[in-house]
Amino acid sequence: MTSSTRRPSSGNRGDLFDPQCPTRRLLDRIGTKWTSMAIKVLAEASPEEVRFAELRRRMTGVSQKMLSVTLQGLTRDGLVNRRVEASVPPRVYYGLTPLGLTLEEPLAMLREWAEEHMAEIDHANQRGQEHPVGA
Secondary structure (H helix, E strand, O other): OOOOOOOOOOOOOOOOOHHHHHOOHHHHHHHHHHHHHHHHHHHHOOOOOEHHHHHHHHHOHHHHHHHHHHHHHHHHOEEEEEEEEEEOOEHHHHEOOOHHHHHHHHHHHHHHHHHHHHHHHHHHHHHHOOOOOOO
16 A cells, blocks of 8 residues: 555544654564563453563573563553562563553454464474475
């Protein structure tokens, strides 16, 4: 779809095909495996909160730094609430905002699609390695 054939955007709705649109950056942030996993864990616990350490345990393979960066971004975007309990050491809790809860359904559909079609994707990748395009 070219810019001349795109529908005009209404209100504050983004336009993915506009190079200046922040929708592209948002999709970069919410399209990661760590975001999808964090949203899933937090949605399963909702309306309860989850401690940072529990999130890390449930998200196998995520480093402390990557989880921290992911949660900071989700918090900045208004998808996750962060609460610090004054103790030594401080206890940090996370929970989904109402906006964050709306993200769980589309991400769940994407996770389900990926799990359902992973064997087909792997097979296509193997074929591509055996017969590279342009070789």
